[in-house]
Amino acid sequence: MLQIKSFTFNPFAENTYLVYDDSKEALIIDPGCYEKQEKGELFDFISKNGLTPVKLLNTHCHIDHVLGNAFVKSTYDIPLWYHQEEEAILKAVSSYAPNYGFAQYQESKADHYIREGEYIKFGNSQLLSLWVPGHSPGHLVFYHQESATCIGGDALFKGSIGRTDLPGGHHETLIQAIRQKLFALPDEVVVHPGHGPQTTIGEEKETNPFVGKTASS
Numbered sequence: 247m248l249q250i251k252s253f254t255f256n257p258f259a260e261n262t263y264l265v266y267d268d269s270k271e272a273l274i275i276d277p278g279c280y281e282k283q284e285k286g287e288l289f290d291f292i293s294k295n296g297l298t299p300v301k302l303l304n305t306h307c308h309i310d311h312v313l314g315n316a317f318v319k320s321t322y323d324i325p326l327w328y329h330q331e332e333e334a335i336l337k338a339v340s341s342y343a344p345n346y347g348f349a350q351y352q353e354s355k356a357d358h359y360i361r362e363g364e365y366i367k368f369g370n371s372q373l374l375s376l377w378v379p380g381h382s383p384g385h386l387v388f389y390h391q392e393s394a395t396c397i398g399g400d401a402l403f404k405g406s407i408g409r410t411d412l413p414g415g416h417h418e419t420l421i422q423a424i425r426q427k428l429f430a431l432p433d434e435v436v437v438h439p440g441h442g443p444q445t446t447i448g449e450e451k452e453t454n455p456f457v458g459k460t461a462s463s
């Protein structure tokens with residue numbers, strides 16, 4: 247059975263996810279841990295539950311989602327995977343991190359570029375990658391069909407959508423990608439977003455003011 251543990255880290259209140267199954271192999275997705283105490287919280291949970299992280303994934307590479315990449319890579323010696331179109335987004339983080347107060351940020355390099363439709367395997371499970379650009383050019387959503395859940399990053403939120411005013415963002419692209427890729431999933435699919443509480447595809451189809459049925463565009 248798939249287990250999803252969430253942590254909320256850094257001043258952006260970013261949700262970091264640990265996804266694992268009965269095999270105890272785990273994926274670490276979007277580690278936003280920066281302060282020592284945040285890194286300790288992630289580390290302690292993994293230790294106490296006897297988990298073995300096997301891959302580090304980024305839904306996209308904005309600063310709040312990658313602050314803990316170097317810590318995770320060095321602690322667990324696991325490969326970093328993200329979409330190739332996030333390369334420039336990640337590169338930019340080093341230049342602006344000090345301005346946001348993250349002087350200790352260290353860049354990590356990709357070990358693999360995830361393609362759309364690729365299955366990411368761990369333990370006895372696999373997540374399907376869905377390309378949902380617009381908030382960021384190479385933004386991915388990781389979908390687990392058997393448990394009807396997905397790790398949504400900053401594409402779709404409860405009652406909102408990702409901002410599109412950052413470099414590489416595009417509003418119409420995001421609206422279209424959510425409707426074509428995420429709203430094609432079953433209504434009961436639970437979305438675990440990069441910020442704020444979880445929601446479902448059905449709830450957002452019904453009530454989301456930007457992409458739901460009452461949206462103006």
Ligand SMILES: [Zn+2]
Pocket residue numbers: 306308381382400
């Ligand atoms: Zn973002």
Ligand SMILES: [Zn+2]
Pocket residue numbers: 258260308310311400440441
């Ligand atoms: Zn974010």
